[in-house]
Amino acid sequence: MIDIRKSFASIPVLKRVSFTLRKGEVHALMGGNGAGKSTLMKILTGVYSKDDGTILVDGQPVEIHGTAAAERAGIAMIFQEFSLVPTLTVAQNIWLKREPRRAGIFIDNAEMVRRSRALLHELGVDIDPETPVGALPVGYMQIVEIAKALSKNARILVMDEPTSSLSEAETEALFELVARLKASGISIVYISHRMAEILAICDRVTVMRDGEAVMTEDCAGLTVDRIVEAMLGAGNAASFEWHDRGPRPEAPPILSLRSLRLPARVNDVSFDLRPGEILGLAGLMGSGRTEIAETIFGRRAPVSGEVIFDGRPVRNQADAIDRGIALVPEDRRKMGLVLDHSVRDNVLLPNLARFTRNFLVQDAEALQTVTRTIRELRIKTDGPDKLARLLSGGNQQKIVLGKWLARDPRLLILDEPTIGVDIGAKSEIVATVRAMADKGMAVLVISSELEELMAISDRILVLHGGRIVQDMNRRDLTSEEELHHAIQGHHIGPSDDVAA
Numbered sequence: 008m009i010d011i012r013k014s015f016a017s018i019p020v021l022k023r024v025s026f027t028l029r030k031g032e033v034h035a036l037m038g039g040n041g042a043g044k045s046t047l048m049k050i051l052t053g054v055y056s057k058d059d060g061t062i063l064v065d066g067q068p069v070e071i072h073g074t075a076a077a078e079r080a081g082i083a084m085i086f087q088e089f090s091l092v093p094t095l096t097v098a099q100n101i102w103l104k105r106e107p108r109r110a111g112i113f114i115d116n117a118e119m120v121r122r123s124r125a126l127l128h129e130l131g132v133d134i135d136p137e138t139p140v141g142a143l144p145v146g147y148m149q150i151v152e153i154a155k156a157l158s159k160n161a162r163i164l165v166m167d168e169p170t171s172s173l174s175e176a177e178t179e180a181l182f183e184l185v186a187r188l189k190a191s192g193i194s195i196v197y198i199s200h201r202m203a204e205i206l207a208i209c210d211r212v213t214v215m216r217d218g219e220a221v222m223t224e225d226c227a228g229l230t231v232d233r234i235v236e237a238m239l240g241a242g243n244a245a246s247f248e249w250h251d252r253g254p255r256p257e258a259p260p261i262l263s264l265r266s267l268r269l270p271a272r273v274n275d276v277s278f279d280l281r282p283g284e285i286l287g288l289a290g291l292m293g294s295g296r297t298e299i300a301e302t303i304f305g306r307r308a309p310v311s312g313e314v315i316f317d318g319r320p321v322r323n324q325a326d327a328i329d330r331g332i333a334l335v336p337e338d339r340r341k342m343g344l345v346l347d348h349s350v351r352d353n354v355l356l357p358n359l360a361r362f363t364r365n366f367l368v369q370d371a372e373a374l375q376t377v378t379r380t381i382r383e384l385r386i387k388t389d390g391p392d393k394l395a396r397l398l399s400g401g402n403q404q405k406i407v408l409g410k411w412l413a414r415d416p417r418l419l420i421l422d423e424p425t426i427g428v429d430i431g432a433k434s435e436i437v438a439t440v441r442a443m444a445d446k447g448m449a450v451l452v453i454s455s456e457l458e459e460l461m462a463i464s465d466r467i468l469v470l471h472g473g474r475i476v477q478d479m480n481r482r483d484l485t486s487e488e489e490l491h492h493a494i495q496g497h498h499i500g501p502s503d504d505v506a507a
């Protein structure tokens with residue numbers, strides 16, 4: 008891609024960006040939220056048209072108008088999960104609308120299954136092509152997507168944060184698959200904010216900043232510091248380090264869980280959380296962490312046991328919100344944003360009561376809060392009136408966080424708070440949460456990223472087999488490995504994971 012330019016509503020988003028991909032390489036595309044990574048890749052995959060510039064495939068200029076043209080040029084985007092039809096089988100999904108036919112009329116199911124089996128075998132994955140996609144774990148859906156792309160002879164695959172909803176084992180499986188694809192000459196553009204995985208599986212890295220490609224280098228010998236510097240600009244360090252906030256003043260707990268039991272996964276969970284404390288909840292994916300968060304927030308009713316907030320049980324979600332509980336959900340697009348409303352509306356939505364006097368919203372005061380949120384969380388938007396839908400993924404996540412922080416909650420629950428958020432914003436978020444905890448807000452953080460839990464928590468609980476199996480003071484933890492071991496150490500086998 009040479010000198011690619013793109014503006015939206017006359018605001019330049021890509022300013023003469025050049026990007027090359029070699030045959031059989033995994034090329035990481037990195038950059039802060041809103042730097043232009045997705046836009047560049049949407050141009051490559053025919054979702055957006057470029058304003059200017061040239062795209063060459065195998066040295067030949069190509070015009071990519073629309074996704075069908077991208078497909079013809081051998082380019083495919085691998086979506087994470089939502090582009091497959093859950094009620095159809097793996098084979099039916101792979102060959103959807105291109106089914107092999109007998110006598111040109113009847114769908115040849117046996118042939119479809121046979122070809123799918125061969126394809127999956129080639130990929131080295133053990134998936135039965137006759138399983139309905141809806142019955143597969145999330146991690147496998149991406150693999151089916153890859154099989155589908157290869158069945159269309161794709162030679163360039165674009166993966167946008169492929170590991171963000173994968174468990175550790177699924178991530179490993181994906182990495183093996185990436186290595187295999189590479190060996191067979193497939194080229195991969197890999198968008199991610201996770202430094203460790205980039206250094207582990209990529210050959211080269213290109214960093215974008217404010218619509219420009221500012222660095223392209225071989226991964227070998229590259230350090231995290233060098234990448235961060237390129238992303239943020241010289242002199243803008245991002246620190247993601249824990250520091251001891253000292254002993255918390257003795258106060259009665261604001262939240263107490265007593266022998267909480269939920270359907271299927273949570274057997275008997277009890278813990279206390281005090282005002283001003285930041286408590287991390289660790290556990291394997293599927294260990295029931297999100298369910299516990301939703302129960303505290305009044306969204307789910309327990310089978311037995313209690314959630315006591317400020318001396319009284321939480322009755323339902325409205326009651327939870329009323330009394331100062333906030334939940335930043337994991338699935339922000341579905342649950343956290345009204346996409347067709349502006350940034351301003353989204354930030355104000357849960358806060359309207361605060362700005363309403365005599366039935367009128369106090370606009371100036373409200374706008375001040377919105378502007379502060381945009382500034383403090385470094386939300387990249389042309390202004391408060393931009394539609395949430397048009398913001399980059401990481402910036403959408405910041406709005407969800409910002410609207411609840413603006414409410415000044417007494418208890419803040421964060422479920423995977425920094426998925427898709429760049430390293431600069433991560434450290435901002437940690438600092439903001441810490442500052443609010445210093446003023447007395449209680450925080451419960453769920454995260455699969457151990458680095459994040461280690462950076463933010465005062466205390467960490469490990470959930471396993473439906474119970475809290477460890478309660479650790481962050482001060483006593485010396486390494487991420489120790490926490491990793493605590494989580495994995497209790498993993499005996501799949502059957503152990505689901506409570507009887």
Ligand SMILES: Nc1ncnc2c1ncn2[C@@H]1O[C@H](COP(=O)(O)OP(=O)(O)OP(=O)(O)O)[C@@H](O)[C@H]1O
Pocket residue numbers: 015016020038039040041042043044045046047387388397398399400401402427429
């Ligand atoms: N359709 C659109 N209309 C207006 N602005 C847009 C549109 N699509 C993207 N933008 C803007 O372009 C900029 C770049 O967005 P893009 O999604 O490419 O960023 P990104 O680097 O992928 O970020 P992230 O890491 O958060 O996913 C953002 O400021 C975004 O608001």
